[in-house]
Amino acid sequence: MAEVLYRIGRFAARRAWPVVAGWVLVLVAAGVAYAVAGGTLSSAITIPGTPTQRVSDRLAEELPDASGGTANVVFHTGDGAAFTDDQRAGVSAALARAGEVDGVRAVVDPFTSAEQRAAQEQQVRDGLAQLDAATEQARQAGTLAQAQPQLDAQRRQLELAAAQLDLAAGVRTVSEDGSVAVGVVVFDQPIFSVTTQTKDAVLDAIGAEPIDGVQVDYAAELVQNADDLAGPAEVVGLAVAAVVLVVMLGTVVAAGLPILTALIGVGIASLGALAFSGVVEMITVTPILGVMLGLAVGIDYSLFILNRHRRQLREGMELEESIGLANGTSGNAVVFAGSTVVIALVALNVTGIGFLGLMGTVAAVAVVVAVLIAVTLTPALLSLIGRRVLPRRARRPDAAAARPDDVRPMRTSRAVAGLVLGVLALAVVAIPAASMRLGLPDGSSEPEDSTQYRAYTVAADAFGAGVNGPLVVVADLPADVDEAARAELTVAVARQLSAQDDVVAVAPIGVSDSGTVAAFQVVPAGGPSSVSTEDLVHRLRDLPLEDAPGVALAVAGQASANIDISDQLADALPVYLAVVIGLSLLILLVVFRSLLVPVIATGGFVLSVLAAFGGVVAIYQWGWLGSVFGVHDAGPVLSFLPILLVGVLFGLAMDYQLFLVSGMREAYVHGEPARLAVARGLRAGRAVVTAAAIIMISVFGGFVFSHLAMVRPIGFGLAFGVLVDAFVVRMTLVPALMHLAGNAAWWLPRWLDRLLPNADVEGAALERRHTPAALPEDQEAADDAEAGAAAAQAGQTGDRPR
Structure with a gap:
């Protein structure tokens, strides 16, 4: 090569x-x-085959009207006063324009929804009053016994309707003070399939005619793209x-x-x-x-x-x-x-x-x-x-x-001190990794001056954080029940869902044409990435329905998807880590023809990764130094970040290992004592590796303040990981261990030496062929150098002369 x-x-x-x-x-x-x-x-991040994805696929088949992606549009008055009639009309007109965009299935007008809910409540009250009057008339006419079954059936229907309205009371579209309203845009396709052109058309339609005194903010699903x-x-x-x-x-x-x-x-x-x-x-x-x-x-x-x-x-x-x-x-x-x-x-x-x-x-x-x-x-x-x-x-x-200046081996006391201090420092930095919680970012992690963040926080303040990430609960109903019994089961399921801790409201979405699938919107108390919502998802999936025998539950929604994706990624991490460590040992064994060097390098890589995990958790999950890194609302660590850091940092760590330790090996093979070879190789590669590491840290560090929420922790993790690996592991721990190991660092059994190919990564053979021939007066020195190289080559297989 x-x-x-x-x-x-x-x-x-x-x-x-x-x-x-x-x-x-x-x-x-x-x-x-x-x-x-x-x-x-x-x-949007999806993994086919997860429980959440199966629920979403089933909804697309059984209840297509409930399967399209949705995005919130938050309207709020600038002065905090209730919307005026003109402002209400402007909001309704803006959403109506969005509803005409190709790819939009429907829009939910917050004021129309509130009026419809009020009308339904009044209709139920009127119905119950009329039923009471009809019952009294039948009693006076002496026909109550004959009319009682029909009256009871009608009363039961009205009571079920009243129960559903009561359970859904927490699902509001207009705040109590009338200053905030949330409209919903419903797309034909799942949100991850909606094109940027369609989203931009929605934004243009809503913003075509500004509403005097009203600010409009959009959820991340509408405006976030790369x-x-x-x-x-x-x-x-x-x-x-x-x-x-x-x-x-x-x-x-x-x-x-x-x-x-x-x-x-x-x-x-x-x-x-x-x-x-x-x-x-x-x-x-x-x-x-x-x-x-x-x-x-x-x-x-x-x-x-x-x-x-x-x-x-x-x-x-x-x-x-x-x-x-x-x-x-x-x-x-x-x-x-x-x-x-x-x-x-x-x-x-x-x-x-x-x-x-x-x-x-x-x-x-x-x-x-x-x-x-x-x-x-x-x-x-x-x-x-x-x-x-x-x-x-x-x-x-x-x-x-x-x-070059004269190079001397490092002092053994310095090597021991560097090793102990370095390992302790990395261990301390890695401590937060033990409490790592995985998830996906929501609107609260967006920049504070972004429309996504304002949409999230304004809605959370007015209606509770759960409005930004409602759950979808699907119930499998028995196929052999009539419509009345099905209505009873639906209300019973909704009541048990509402009785759970951290549930604010439960609203029925619909029942499939077959009558075997019912869907509910469950509004949790916490946001989609909160611990309480994650616990709620787990409880709902395992919830025994005592009042609705034969009914099974499944859960979808952003929080549910976060859990499924995080669980699958967590399961994949040990396998991937084992693959990477195995590759590390094998590659370094071939390159450096040593048993101990690959172990040292791989152990240092593991320390670097754990320290990078700890730094990410401290900044993005615990919120330390949040003002420096723009973390205003701490939350879970990006679910795929750990496995991504393992892969990328492995490759970069091997780069620095190669450029530093290959110089040590070259000096050793050319006859230098083992400890002097470590110092000479470190001196030869230190400047360029330092510059290369600073450059990488600078490039990755630029992404720490990216406009995309998912990119920022990736940039920090890579920048911090390179910092730790290059300056603590590769230029401190590895030389210290190599110094302490001495000749043993380059030991390789003879049988293994014969089996391994000669990688010649630094191109030493090419350099010898293209270096000008030694001058006559230097020939003796050249011969001595060649003899030393041969002796050193023998030494790395156990025969090096002392």
Whole structure:
């Protein structure tokens, strides 16, 4: 592979403009594909086969009118006074316009609903009064005995109607003070299938004629989409990465190259992924994860090749030869590092969760594109830049390469102290992970100045938090009962549902044509992501119906979906973690030809992941430093974040492990004592890994303040995870353990050494072939070095001479 990459680098350097033009054409083609075939993204997360999804599918079949997606529109007066007649008329007209949008099945006018409810209550009262009068007349006429059965049946119907109205009393559309009204838009399709065009048409229809003195806010289901993959915060993160590159490289031209290649790669990967959104269901986070990783690894991978090339130029190597050799050595390491990230991301498909596997696949494609650009476009641009990749002072013919400072092994006491303090610090940070609670974000997690947040909070203040996430309870009724008995069962079920703790109201939705399925809207006391609502879902699913024998219950709704998705993801996490740890041990065993190094690296990865979990829980679930990170309403951790962090951090951790420990192994194989090799490898890789880690933290950190609620904890988890892994694990714990292990760190049984392939990740063989021959006066030293290398190679299998 190293030789192939060397030739690719030389070719790209000689044919720079055609290579650049080829990648520009690929970018244009991806943009055209997106413009022609791109579809819409959804903020709704579904997993086929969950109990909630089965209930939703059944409703679509049995009660299609109750299966469409819904979204709230919250109207509230600016001065807190009750709506005037003109304002009521304006609200009704706005919703009527929305009802005419193609794809909208119906709208619920809050004032009409309140009037209808009042009329129904009056009708029941009138009916009972008339029935009392009819009963008295029959008594006076002496016909009460004959009329009693019919009168009792009518009374029972009215009493059941009154009971239903009483149970649904908490379902309000207009607040008690008359200043807030909630309208509902009902779509033909489930909410995750509603296109952005349809949602935008609804927004345009409602906002076409502003209502004087009335503010309109929209639930997240109507306005949340990922048409804008990046905002100002992400740009700031990229700017910080640019500053780091300028400081490290000393020239704006060199600093701009990794950013340019990363942006081209992200453009190709994201537009290419979005081109498939018309035929594949994607959630908002799917392309954004690719953007995150594409930017981060795209900058880092180009930087690794650039850094090697600059070092060789300083040593006097010819331009094209330096580009080819940098591509064959550091580029080879980039290909291997990218492969570990790709493997970890593609392995997300083993979870069996469709949307998560698709996220991993899209992100893996972004990493593949970043690798391809790093080993083709980067050499081409390096050729065009020439020696301007170096600072002015380093371009002079008499400029000599800086000699490295003398390197000495770290003190054993320092290694022990670093190890103990590092492990204790990570253990403390990981403590909050023990209380992790999984869920999905709701309107309360949106930015405080967003319409989604206002819609959520205004409705919660006026009607209770449960109005933002009502449950749908489906009851299976016996097929062999008449209509009167069915009505009795329906009311009995509603009463038992209403009797549960944390239930505010129960309203019947309807009964199927077959009479075997009844649906109810249950308004909980808490919001869709609250602990009380989660407990309520569990209780309802296991609720024994003593007053309605033979009736079984099932639950759907946002809170129910959150529970099902979180449970399935929690079940998949141990399996995926086992796969990732197994891959880590196997990959590192092949690369470093050691038994202890893979164990150290994998143990450090586990510590990094747990610390990242702890940081996410402390910020987003406990609300620590909420004012800093924009967490105004703490809630559960994003349900798929833990498994996503495991996959992404595994790949990135292996990158840093490779670029640091491969230098240690190279020094050891060339005859350095084990502890000195650790110090020399750390010195050689520390600067570039530090810069690469800061760049990744900056890019991921930009997404911490994203306009999308689901993206923010992902950005924080990745940024914090990289911070911990790079600076605490890879540059503190790993060197300390390697120092304490000494020669034992590189021990490998002979039989296993014979079985393992020679990865040569750093391209050492290629470097030997393309390094100028030693001068005659240096020949003896060269021979000694070769003999030392052979002895060191023997030593790593147990025969190293002391």
